[in-house]
Amino acid sequence: GAVVSQHPSRVICKSGTSVKIECRSLDFQATTMFWYRQFPKQSLMLMATSNEGSKATYEQGVEKDKFLINHASLTLSTLTVTSAHPEDSSFYICSARPGQGVYNEQFFGPGTRLTVL
Amino acid sequence: SQQGEEDPQALSIQEGENATMNCSYKTSINNLQWYRQNSGRGLVHLILIRSNEREKHSGRLRVTLDTSKKSSSLLITASRAADTASYFCATDASDTGRRALTFGSGTRLQVQP
Numbered sequence: 301g302a303v304v305s306q307h308p309s310r311v312i313c314k315s316g317t318s319v320k321i322e323c324r325s326l327d328f329q330a331t332t333m334f335w336y337r338q339f340p341k342q343s344l345m346l347m348a349t350s351n352e353g354s355k356a357t358y359e360q361g362v363e364k365d366k367f368l369i370n371h372a373s374l375t376l377s378t379l380t381v382t383s384a385h386p387e388d389s390s391f392y393i394c395s396a397r398p399g400q401g402v403y404n405e406q407f408f409g410p411g412t413r414l415t416v417l
Numbered sequence: 418s419q420q421g422e423e424d425p426q427a428l429s430i431q432e433g434e435n436a437t438m439n440c441s442y443k444t445s446i447n448n449l450q451w452y453r454q455n456s457g458r459g460l461v462h463l464i465l466i467r468s469n470e471r472e473k474h475s476g477r478l479r480v481t482l483d484t485s486k487k488s489s490s491l492l493i494t495a496s497r498a499a500d501t502a503s504y505f506c507a508t509d510a511s512d513t514g515r516r517a518l519t520f521g522s523g524t525r526l527q528v529q530p
Contacts (some may be wrong), residue, residue: 304425332516334517336520341523342522343505343520343522343523344507344520345458345520346517346518346519349516349517354498358469365465391457393459395518397516403461405448405450405465406450406462406518407461407462408452408459408462409459410458410459411458411459411460415456
């Protein structure tokens with residue numbers, strides 16, 4: 301199946317710093333990628349939809365100025381958590397789907413665990 | 418917001434037994450997918466069932482879909498200790514254009530050796 305990578309896999313940072321997470325589709329092009337967040341023992345919640353060449357679409361309650369998304373190419377989307385605080389500590393997962401068919405499955409990255417001290 | 422609700426929230430069984438997890442959703446869908454997640458790890462795609470399909474098999478997995486009841490079930494037969502994980506259903510809604518998946522609340526499965 302198609303492969304999606306994320307980097308870094310784990311990051312620990314101090315409160316107030318910014319952290320960038322990369323999501324890459326390795327063997328396919330993705331005009332749309334998705335960013336999810338998962339708190340411990342909870343399910344995945346969609347944060348935003350990343351569109352290549354245009355602005356991201358954010359879900360209600362997600363601050364676009366805090367979670368900056370850049371989809372610079374058909375294989376790369378980045379999520380930057382700006383001025384991170386301990387409550388931003390979470391597991392961030394991206395996904396992408398090759399093609400636009402309604403039966404295309406999504407492929408998920410391995411996730412990035414962010415810990416803000 | 419969460420669309421899917423799963424039950425049970427937690428399930429503990431003995432190796433060799435079957436495990437059944439259920440998922441309900443609220444809107445019309447294009448397809449429904451099941452994923453497995455080991456603790457602290459990424460998602461593993463298990464199976465996708467289309468809205469016009471009623472049942473699908475893959476190895477020890479059997480998935481059913483009832484669009485009239487907006488529900489799906491995942492059956493794992495002859496469970497193994499390695500099946501211990503959280504299982505999520507995820508729906509691809511047909512009445513939105515966004516194409517993101519909406520995840521259920523998940524079932525934590527514990528298979529005792």
